[in-house]
Amino acid sequence: MALKNPYLADLMARVEKRNAGDAQFLITVRSVLESIEPVVEKHPEYIEKGVMEMFVEPERVVQFRVPWVDDGGNVRVNRGFRVQSNSAIGPYKGGLRFHPSVTLDIVKFLAFEQTLKNSLTTLPIGGAKGGSDFDPKGKSDMEVMRFCQSFMTELYRHIGPDTDVPAGDIGVGAREIGYLYGQYKRLTGDYCGVLTGKGLTYGGSLARKEATGYGLCYFTEEMLAAAGKSFNAATVVISGSGNVAIYACEKATQLGAKVVALSDSNGYIHDPNGIDLDCVKQIKEVRRGRIREYAETHPSATYTEGCAGIWTIPCDIALPCATQNEISLESARTLIQNGCYCVSEGANMPTVMDGIQAFLDAGVLFGPAKAANAGGVATSALEMTQNSQRLSWTFEEVDAKLKDIMVGIYHNIEGAAREYGCEGNFEAGANIAGFLKVADAMLAQGVV
Numbered sequence: 270m271a272l273k274n275p276y277l278a279d280l281m282a283r284v285e286k287r288n289a290g291d292a293q294f295l296i297t298v299r300s301v302l303e304s305i306e307p308v309v310e311k312h313p314e315y316i317e318k319g320v321m322e323m324f325v326e327p328e329r330v331v332q333f334r335v336p337w338v339d340d341g342g343n344v345r346v347n348r349g350f351r352v353q354s355n356s357a358i359g360p361y362k363g364g365l366r367f368h369p370s371v372t373l374d375i376v377k378f379l380a381f382e383q384t385l386k387n388s389l390t391t392l393p394i395g396g397a398k399g400g401s402d403f404d405p406k407g408k409s410d411m412e413v414m415r416f417c418q419s420f421m422t423e424l425y426r427h428i429g430p431d432t433d434v435p436a437g438d439i440g441v442g443a444r445e446i447g448y449l450y451g452q453y454k455r456l457t458g459d460y461c462g463v464l465t466g467k468g469l470t471y472g473g474s475l476a477r478k479e480a481t482g483y484g485l486c487y488f489t490e491e492m493l494a495a496a497g498k499s500f501n502a503a504t505v506v507i508s509g510s511g512n513v514a515i516y517a518c519e520k521a522t523q524l525g526a527k528v529v530a531l532s533d534s535n536g537y538i539h540d541p542n543g544i545d546l547d548c549v550k551q552i553k554e555v556r557r558g559r560i561r562e563y564a565e566t567h568p569s570a571t572y573t574e575g576c577a578g579i580w581t582i583p584c585d586i587a588l589p590c591a592t593q594n595e596i597s598l599e600s601a602r603t604l605i606q607n608g609c610y611c612v613s614e615g616a617n618m619p620t621v622m623d624g625i626q627a628f629l630d631a632g633v634l635f636g637p638a639k640a641a642n643a644g645g646v647a648t649s650a651l652e653m654t655q656n657s658q659r660l661s662w663t664f665e666e667v668d669a670k671l672k673d674i675m676v677g678i679y680h681n682i683e684g685a686a687r688e689y690g691c692e693g694n695f696e697a698g699a700n701i702a703g704f705l706k707v708a709d710a711m712l713a714q715g716v717v
């Protein structure tokens with residue numbers, strides 16, 4: 270789709286020139302600008318006062334060398350990043366990703382998305398993302414620790430409980446957050462809420478581990494209910510088998526669904542009897558193993574090499590919870606042909622743009638990532654609140670707040686889509702609603 274507004278078309282051309290080669294960032298910016306065209310036409314002040322110019326340029330990009338020593342005594346060097354996209358509505362907030370596919374392009378795209386997502390939570394958090402091309406897979410705990418200490422030895426200069434609060438993402442879970450936190454404390458002497466997703470013994474929040482997956486299901490439940498549907502008795506396919514996938518599986522099952530498939534980057538398991546989640550937790554959370562091991566102890570299940578094939582399994586509801594671009598146009602078409610009526614995104618941007626359009630054209634209920642997976646960062650913000658208060662809430666309190674937030678996000682984006690003439694297009698609704706709050710805060714704060 271081309272941008273019709275001449276100013277936005279020109280802005281996009283300049284963004285393309287300035288970020289040449291950053292394919293994922295450009296796709297994301299274009300898609301957001303397309304969604305917010307009607308907003309900008311209604312609010313010319315966003316153009317006149319320079320809000321749009323500032324919005325598409327990250328406030329700060331930090332790239333650094335991360336040297337560390339492996340168990341064999343060899344020096345290894347990775348690349349670290351922190352992109353602080355926007356601080357109009359609060360301190361920068363967003364996860365750290367450790368995966369070989371991490372580049373500046375990926376971190377910039379995730380930081381840009383995070384700004385809008387964090388706005389949708391209604392909580393006072395700006396947008397950021399960071400990470401490294403380090404691969405924790407196959408590394409010993411001591412290697413992961415040395416890497417995390419080296420990463421934090423640079424990162425600590427750029428973060429703080431009131432400036433920028435990182436958390437986990439792909440490849441960064443409780444173990445990594447612990448090592449990162451320990452090193453921050455050692456370097457600064459401050460015992461503060463500078464990271465979220467912390468362990469429960471040192472300032473973490475109950476329900477943060479579950480929050481993204483649970484939140485995804487709360488959002489999806491509300492979206493389904495408005496269409497007269499529910500998780501009850503639905504067949505669900507979930508990609509990934511990490512933090513988001515596991516707790517999406519747990520909540521969807523609690524809500525009456527039968528989850529029949531999970532995956533990792535090597536392949537997928539299909540268990541028509543319904544996934545035995547205790548076994549998955551043992552494999553993934555305790556042993557750091559591969560999803561194929563599930564089929565070794567479950568005769569009802571089959572394991573297939575290659576992760577994209579998971580979308581050929583017939584289902585009512587698909588919850589992509591692995592990574593970006595994991596649902597191609599072809600996979601989207603297969604899901605539609607097989608009768609899937611709802612796709613809700615636990616991962617960040619798992620569906621390619623053409624795939625999203627195919628879902629919308631086919632009348633599939635589509636929950637976009639920045640709304641559907643906002644429960645993780647929302648609960649991170651609740652962790653920040655608890656840290657500031659120096660107290661901790663019960664699981665039930667946090668879970669109830671999470672559910673309220675996710676239900677609220679659905680109604681906010683549904684209303685925004687309706688108000689701006691794209692009823693039922695929650696992708697556009699999320700971009701519009703997320704943008705409006707950020708743009709108004711930027712307008713109020715001037716050229717900064």
Ligand code: NDP
Nearest residue numbers: 438439440481509510511512513533534591592616617645
């Ligand atoms: P984890 O590292 O816990 O799990 C990631 C899962 O996705 C693993 O099963 C992994 O398989 C799979 N995966 C990763 N990369 C690829 C790839 N290139 N192709 C196929 N599968 C892949 O991460 P999370 O569960 O935390 O994150 C999953 C998604 O959810 C990401 O998009 C993340 O940005 C998003 N997200 C996470 C939030 C959080 O709170 N953690 C909050 C909001 C969004 P393997 O083990 O083989 O690598």
Ligand code: 2IT
Nearest residue numbers: 363364436438645646649
């Ligand atoms: O993509 C995301 O929202 C996250 N990885 C969670 C970020 C956070 O700060 O909790």
